[in-house]
């Protein structure tokens with residue numbers, strides 16, 4: 001004989017498998033709202049969409065909480081062009097947060113590194129006045145950890161190269177596809193001195209540079225970017241709850257991020273996560289009995305340009321941090337879950353601690 005809790009878990013699983021409501025949420029967010037890059041009208045529309053979706057699910061305390069964030073505009077000009085040993089326009093996209101090229105394109109000889117350590121080894125002697133190409137090929141691993149090392153190279157590589165006098169930074173997209181599509185992503189500059197224009201090349205275009213350089217060619221590139229960092233902006237985290245019963249003071253947070261990159265529609269990153277959070281809430285709300293702890297669904301603003309929404313949530317809710325029994329975010333796409341990962345430095349923390 002199963003306990004009623006066990007039966008509810010089975011019912012929840014059956015209910016999740018029985019219909020396509022989560023998919024319908026992704027479709028609606030993708031098709032009806034579309035790109036929702038932080039600070040754009042698309043993002044404002046997504047906030048309204050999320051408020052309505054939470055109310056429809058039956059959540060209470062549904063609200064938009066202000067999330068001051070860093071903003072950035074891509075602009076119309078994005079040109080990375082091979083100048084030597086022959087001319088060809090390459091497929092590239094500015095990294096999020098990149099400074100623009102001022103007064104025309106940056107043109108320089110290209111030096112390749114395959115790791116952050118190699119940038120250090122090349123030093124000022126090899127990098128001064130040059131464009132650094134970081135050839136990091138992301139491994140295709142089931143657990144997504146292939147993204148981690150590459151992500152660091154992308155976020156920190158430009159400033160590392162600038163430290164040795166490089167004037168531009170390009171990286172092979174941190175992605176596993178082989179199409180001529182450039183994959184953007186955020187970068188973080190290390191102080192004002194480390195700000196050089198930075199872009200991602202599509203994987204085949206990165207491989208082209210790699211082969212040319214390996215073959216001994218003197219490769220020259222032009223980089224022209226019209227993007228522009230903006231000092232600060234206003235976004236919103238969207239939050240709703242199913243209040244608990246006897247342990248209502250303890251919060252189980254399940255989140256995702258509502259914003260997307262400007263160059264896509266964010267179906268996987270992170271429309272899938274938003275749909276999971278909303279549909280989990282719908283199914284739990286439909287159970288015959290409320291959960292003991294408070295379930296809080298949080299759809300965060302501006303994850304893509306540095307997790308500004310998450311930081312704003314942490315600051316606004318610092319006073320109740322210890323009431324968070326567990327906090328989860330779904331930001332790894334869809335598909336059958338096969339792992340639950342706890343950050344290394346939190347593994348020994350007691351629940352609620």
Ligand SMILES: [Zn+2]
Nearest residue numbers: 269270303331
């Ligand atoms: Zn994401």
